[in-house]
Amino acid sequence: MLAPVKTSIGKKAIMGVTGVLLVLFVLGHMTGNLLIFAGRDAINEYARFLHEAGHGALIWVARLGLLAVFVTHMSLAFILRAENRMARPVRYVVEDTVQASWASRNMMLTGIVMLLFLIYHIAHFTLGATDPATFKGAFEPRGEQKLEDVYQMVVKGFQQPVVAGLYLLAQLALCVHLWHGAGSWMQSLGLNRGKLRQTSRLVGPVIALAVLAGNTLIVLACLLGIVTV
Amino acid sequence: MNFTLHVWRQKDRNSPGKMEAIPAKNILPDMSFLEMLDIVNDDLMAQGKAPISFDHDCREGICGSCSLVINGRPHGPTRGTTCQTYMRHFKDGEAIYIEPWRAKAFPVICDLVTDRSAFDRIIQSGGYVSVNTGGAVDGNTLPIGKDTAELAMDTSACIGCGACVAACKNASAMLFVAAKVSHLGLLPQGQPERSSRALAMVNTMDKEGFGNCTNQYECEAVCPKEISADWISRLNRDYIAAAGSPGE
Numbered sequence: 001m002l003a004p005v006k007t008s009i010g011k012k013a014i015m016g017v018t019g020v021l022l023v024l025f026v027l028g029h030m031t032g033n034l035l036i037f038a039g040r041d042a043i044n045e046y047a048r049f050l051h052e053a054g055h056g057a058l059i060w061v062a063r064l065g066l067l068a069v070f071v072t073h074m075s076l077a078f079i080l081r082a083e084n085r086m087a088r089p090v091r092y093v094v095e096d097t098v099q100a101s102w103a104s105r106n107m108m109l110t111g112i113v114m115l116l117f118l119i120y121h122i123a124h125f126t127l128g129a130t131d132p133a134t135f136k137g138a139f140e141p142r143g144e145q146k147l148e149d150v151y152q153m154v155v156k157g158f159q160q161p162v163v164a165g166l167y168l169l170a171q172l173a174l175c176v177h178l179w180h181g182a183g184s185w186m187q188s189l190g191l192n193r194g195k196l197r198q199t200s201r202l203v204g205p206v207i208a209l210a211v212l213a214g215n216t217l218i219v220l221a222c223l224l225g226i227v228t229v
Numbered sequence: 230m231n232f233t234l235h236v237w238r239q240k241d242r243n244s245p246g247k248m249e250a251i252p253a254k255n256i257l258p259d260m261s262f263l264e265m266l267d268i269v270n271d272d273l274m275a276q277g278k279a280p281i282s283f284d285h286d287c288r289e290g291i292c293g294s295c296s297l298v299i300n301g302r303p304h305g306p307t308r309g310t311t312c313q314t315y316m317r318h319f320k321d322g323e324a325i326y327i328e329p330w331r332a333k334a335f336p337v338i339c340d341l342v343t344d345r346s347a348f349d350r351i352i353q354s355g356g357y358v359s360v361n362t363g364g365a366v367d368g369n370t371l372p373i374g375k376d377t378a379e380l381a382m383d384t385s386a387c388i389g390c391g392a393c394v395a396a397c398k399n400a401s402a403m404l405f406v407a408a409k410v411s412h413l414g415l416l417p418q419g420q421p422e423r424s425s426r427a428l429a430m431v432n433t434m435d436k437e438g439f440g441n442c443t444n445q446y447e448c449e450a451v452c453p454k455e456i457s458a459d460w461i462s463r464l465n466r467d468y469i470a471a472a473g474s475p476g477e
Contacts, residue, residue, distance in 0.1 A: 004472030008441040084399035087440030094326040096301030100445035190466025
């Protein structure tokens with residue numbers, strides 16, 4: 001039953017499916033975070049909804065699901081990479097590239113940059129380990145309702161140029177990764193046929209640029225003082 | 230025209246190889262790349278040195294034997310086979326790097342000659358249709374639409390040269406397997422074994438030590454028969470459908 005999964009096409013199909021799930025997460029994450037432009041209450045309500053949905057169980061289902069998807073995607077990347085290296089034990093003295101994009105040739109590099117960023121990002125905004133002074137507004141109760149101030153945490157976080165710089169760098173890596181990956185799954189899952197491949201070649205770049213625009217907008221708006229506490 | 234060739238020299242399968250600089254003198258622009266190598270080999274033999282070993286057969290672009298990576302590109306700067314590459318495509322005095330196909334599944338036998346029998350084993354594992362023997366079938370008893378026939382013809386154009394493997398950053402044989410699986414899978418005669426063919430040929434491909442496709446399409450860019458990477462998508466589709474279907 002598991003045999004087809006272990007073949008080259010099987011592994012690539014899983015890479016594609018997990019990739020799509022991660023792209024959907026990235027899009028959802030960005031859309032939610034853009035609520036920062038709708039004001040303090042909007043994003044804080046959204047954050048509270050995420051934490052309280054399903055009596056607080058849903059967020060853990062989502063987190064564990066994401067972790068499983070992420071670990072699968074990442075481990076397969078290392079396995080595929082190792083196999084691909086082994087398939088050409090002697091490299092060319094002169095190597096030429098005709099049409100493979102820089103993005104497609106550096107998926108491992110951009111992936112590792114994002115992995116490191118992800119560790120920092122969780123430490124920063126989920127655990128509050130790197131910047132406890134601004135973490136969720138240091139749990140300031142707002143009025144009678146005890147509402148964590150995610151808005152303030154984000155704004156104060158991105159007002160620091162070094163922090164903002166790290167986030168912008170990670171967005172660049174994400175953009176390059178998606179440039180290839182966010183469209184490549186269509187080929188891996190065999191969805192490209194006829195003229196569709198010409199269109200599907202645009203899917204990656206379009207998603208990549210949309211995510212880059214949306215996410216950097218949040219960081220830049222805080223850094224440049226357009227969105228303030 | 231004069232050139233400096235940098236050629237991979239390797240005595241046999243087990244010896245280590247290295248690049249060697251060899252001059253190519255008095256070459257005419259309208260000589261093919263292989264004719265240029267013939268001249269160089271005449272010179273080498275006149276000096277009592279071992280000639281450069283390289284694969285070639287028809288020299289008219291249809292057999293798929295010639296197999297050199299020239300300046301990092303399989304079959305050289307033009308989209309065609311090495312035998313159809315002419316010296317006028319190079320600059321006088323240019324340094325030309327000539328290497329064999331590089332893949333674990335294509336071990337070097339001598340100099341620029343590689344063992345491409347891995348492709349034969351992939352074909353043996355499923356690249357056929359089973360037909361009953363007996364009286365010959367009347368012509369045109371099995372009508373095939375013009376569009377289908379043309380598509381099958383496009384894929385059957387594959388000459389199995391292995392340039393797709395040589396160009397692929399991962400030494401993947403997906404374009405070759407895709408062409409062969411699609412060629413038979415498009416035609417009615419190929420339908421009964423369509424699923425088992427896709428499974429068997431992909432399994433053999435993996436077993437031979439080819440890499441995994443990362444959808445970079447270097448293969449289609451160098452294919453002398455201009456086979457599209459769209460066929461890889463079709464192979465993926467066929468394989469996933471076959472692997473997911475009961476009884477396989």
